[in-house]
Amino acid sequence: xxxxxxxxxxxxxxxxxLLDADADARFLGGGTNLVDLMKAGVERPSRLVDVRELPxxxxxPTADGGLRIGATVTNSDLAAHPGVRRRYPxxxxxxLAGASGQLRNMATVGGNLLQRTRCGYFTDVTKxxxxxxxxxxxxxxxxxxxxxxxLGASSHCxxxxxxxxxxxxxxxxxxxxxxxxxxxxELPLTEFYLPVGGTPHLETALPQGALITGVTLPPxxxxxxxxxxxxxxxxxxxxxxxxxxxxLDVRDGVTREARLAFGAVASKPWRARAAERVLTGAxxxxxxxxxxxxxxxxxxxxxxxxxxxxxxxxNLVVAVLTGLAEEAAx
Amino acid sequence: xxxxxxxAFDSSxxxxxxGDKHTLTVDHRTTLLDALRERLxxxxxxxxxxxxxxxxxxxLLDGRRAVSCLQLAVAAEGRAITTVEGLSDExxxxxxxxxxxxxxxxxxxxxxxxxxxxxVAVIEEHAAGWxxxxxxDVRPEAGPPPLSAEEIRERMSGNLCRCSAYVSIVQAVxxxxxxxxxxxxxxxxxxxxxxxx
Numbered sequence: 001x002x003x004x005x006x007x008x009x010x011x012x013x014x015x016x017x018l019l020d021a022d023a024d025a026r027f028l029g030g031g032t033n034l035v036d037l038m039k040a041g042v043e044r045p046s047r048l049v050d051v052r053e054l055p056x057x058x059x060x061p062t063a064d065g066g067l068r069i070g071a072t073v074t075n076s077d078l079a080a081h082p083g084v085r086r087r088y089p090x091x092x093x094x095x096l097a098g099a100s101g102q103l104r105n106m107a108t109v110g111g112n113l114l115q116r117t118r119c120g121y122f123t124d125v126t127k128x129x130x131x132x133x134x135x136x137x138x139x140x141x142x143x144x145x146x147x148x149x150x151l152g153a154s155s156h157c158x159x160x161x162x163x164x165x166x167x168x169x170x171x172x173x174x175x176x177x178x179x180x181x182x183x184x185x186e187l188p189l190t191e192f193y194l195p196v197g198g199t200p201h202l203e204t205a206l207p208q209g210a211l212i213t214g215v216t217l218p219p220x221x222x223x224x225x226x227x228x229x230x231x232x233x234x235x236x237x238x239x240x241x242x243x244x245x246x247x248l249d250v251r252d253g254v255t256r257e258a259r260l261a262f263g264a265v266a267s268k269p270w271r272a273r274a275a276e277r278v279l280t281g282a283x284x285x286x287x288x289x290x291x292x293x294x295x296x297x298x299x300x301x302x303x304x305x306x307x308x309x310x311x312x313x314x315n316l317v318v319a320v321l322t323g324l325a326e327e328a329a330x
Numbered sequence: 331x332x333x334x335x336x337x338a339f340d341s342s343x344x345x346x347x348x349g350d351k352h353t354l355t356v357d358h359r360t361t362l363l364d365a366l367r368e369r370l371x372x373x374x375x376x377x378x379x380x381x382x383x384x385x386x387x388x389x390l391l392d393g394r395r396a397v398s399c400l401q402l403a404v405a406a407e408g409r410a411i412t413t414v415e416g417l418s419d420e421x422x423x424x425x426x427x428x429x430x431x432x433x434x435x436x437x438x439x440x441x442x443x444x445x446x447x448x449x450v451a452v453i454e455e456h457a458a459g460w461x462x463x464x465x466x467d468v469r470p471e472a473g474p475p476p477l478s479a480e481e482i483r484e485r486m487s488g489n490l491c492r493c494s495a496y497v498s499i500v501q502a503v504x505x506x507x508x509x510x511x512x513x514x515x516x517x518x519x520x521x522x523x524x525x526x527x
Binding site for chain 2: 001003004005006008028031032035036039048050052053076079080082085086089092093096097099100101102103105106235236237
């Protein structure tokens with residue numbers, strides 16, 4: 001590991017000043033991804049600015065009935081919070097589906113959003129990777145891509161975003177707040193991650209030197225009946241090969257409102273708006289759920305070894321929505 | 331006193347470990363695990379994968395379990411660190427340690443300190459009402475799930491055992507949980523107030 005400086009920030013202006021817009025410096029949250037990548041030589045920061053002790057560790061109700069989640073709230077505290085569990089249960093489920101108890105105690109909400117892909121070519125510095133070394137190539141396209149993207153990828157990169165939490169946040173219209181030396185800003189989570197295109201090394205729309213300060217969930221009564229379901233290759237403690245966050249408002253057998261987002265299929269949490277359009281106003285039955293999944297997955301461009309994900313996601317959508325519709329009828 | 335830091339890449343820090351203060355100068359690259367084992371002779375915490383994947387290095391930070399291999403020592407200053415060496419009380423083994431002994435919750439023993447630290451926290455997390463990924467209904471109204479074998483397996487999934495002593499580990503955690511059931515949790519979830527409901 002390369003040597004680095006370390007400084008601890010106690011407030012947001014102090015953190016921004018310490019980072020000083022230095023492109024080689026990094027904010028350190030829980031460190032569960034950054035420290036790991038530093039050991040692997042993927043990240044080689046000149047300095048770390050420790051932001052874990054910033055006063056951003058609260059989850060508070062907003063005036064309009066939503067929730068504001070501070071950036072340094074740990075994954076554990078987010079998943080344990082009564083308001084999250086009651087009003088956005090799929091968010092608590094998504095967080096609990098990720099990593100291990102130890103890692104959830106360390107990991108922060110801000111860091112979760114900024115974690116990097118677990119693509120094996122990205123994390124192996126002896127391999128080419130357009131995300132790590134722009135222009136060096138993407139061996140995954142011709143190589144190991146069983147767990148890679150089927151939606152929104154490009155020939156330059158087919159990596160997926162690994163977060164479970166962000167999938168539920170995308171379904172619930174979360175907005176990311178940040179601070180820069182020039183003032184604050186906001187980005188809807190669905191616009192937070194940049195399209196892959198020819199620039200997979202540019203991952204988010206955050207300005208250089210910006211610090212995520214929190215995530216706001218707008219009020220979403222539909223989210224009270226929501227579910228996160230994750231498919232993985234072992235029962236626990238593994239990244240998804242496909243996941244769904246869903247919420248349904250069903251009255252008299254008809255879907256009045258639906259929220260749907262997919263995980264582990266794209267470089268970002270994939271808000272399934274085409275599917276939501278099919279669901280809204282239609283009968284809440286398996287046929288409609290399958291049609292909704294097909295509408296979203298029509299844009300899928302699978303590679304030879306991950307075509308199974310199209311079927312997996314279709315089945316997952318039908319299963320999760322069917323379960324929610326049954327729950328709504330009880 | 332530790333020697334003063336010699337460059338921008340070192341810091342003099344004081345770590346609070348098992349109630350004792352240790353002052354030392356560390357290269358910022360030093361993980362808490364390496365500081366414990368290589369600098370402070372606290373070799374109970376084990377290095378398995380050194381990538382946060384096996385749980386052998388699990389310690390408690392401010393009462394919560396964490397993998398010390400991904401925790402920089404310099405960033406642990408100011409936190410209450412508890413290692414497996416700090417669990418017993420004046421020679422009296424912690425109920426989790428006793429249960430692992432009584433029920434053979436190990437074979438080679440390498441992962442055991444991490445398993446035990448993790449289990450101590452699992453019991454407290456469950457007592458504080460935290461749901462898990464296998465909790466069917468996470469809503470607070472549903473109440474805490476019973477600490478079933480399925481719940482224990484999920485909650486302990488961050489600790490791998492290559493001898494695969496899992497059957498006995500699950501039994502040991504269940505017995506220890508029953509033993510400490512009456513004790514209050516020390517790791518209550520922050521922000522647990524109902525105001526946000």
